[in-house]
Amino acid sequence: MSRVLTAVLISGGGSNMDALLRASAEPGYPADIRLVVSNRPDAGGVAKARSRGVEAIVVDHRPFGADRAAFEAALQDVLAARSIGFIALAGFMRILTPGFVSLWRGRMINIHPSLLPRFKGLDTHARALAAGDAEHGCTVHWVTPELDDGAVIAQARVPVMPDDDAHTLAARVLVEEHRLYPKALADAVRIMDRSAP
Ligand code: GAR
Secondary structure, eight states: OOOEEEEEEESSOOHHHHHHHHHHTSTTOSEEEEEEEESSTTOHHHHHHHHTTOEEEEOOSGGGTTOHHHHHHHHHHHHHHTTOOEEEESSOOSOOOHHHHHHTTTSEEEEESSOTTSSOSSOHHHHHHHTTOSEEEEEEEEOOSSTTOSOEEEEEEEEOOTTOOHHHHHHHHHHHHHHHHHHHHHHHHHHHHHHOO
16 A cells, blocks of 8 residues: 555644654554644644655645635645645644644544544633543544534543543543544545545
């Protein structure tokens, strides 16, 4: 099987991106991560990707204002120019339009820091604590137009400890994200490859 050219989209520190880049460097890993795109010029993940020898490009959303479609057209140009065939969202904090999502349907996945369908959206760790949940975790799922709603590919669970705050809980979940995402990306790319014509 040929490796699928993959882009990772980020907005921040890129620790999940880094876990994916490390996996992509392993022999036989089915996703060949060639490109990192950040919508924020100051995202720490940009330098991290470059230090691993991976091309990292900033497509800043701010000059496009409220025109999400124009931002996504610029993003799509960058992806198409590099023949990217799969997208992994890793802490990418922009909501994507249905048009962009349908263009990438079946070829775009996301990691979310909760046990979906619980706690879609933001502040998942604080919400899990406020709800008194005994368990929390993370989910890798297919991206569909509805936010954090696509079919689940994989989940990992962590216990919530009595003395947790949002930071300690986030850190425990993040460790699991770094284990889960590389395996889930490999599974997703293999599923996609089987369903290709
Ligand atoms: C991760 O916890 C990821 O699950 C979350 O942002 C963090 C990014 O960290 N994503 C979302 O909240 C998406 N809605 P990282 O930049 O260190 O990978």
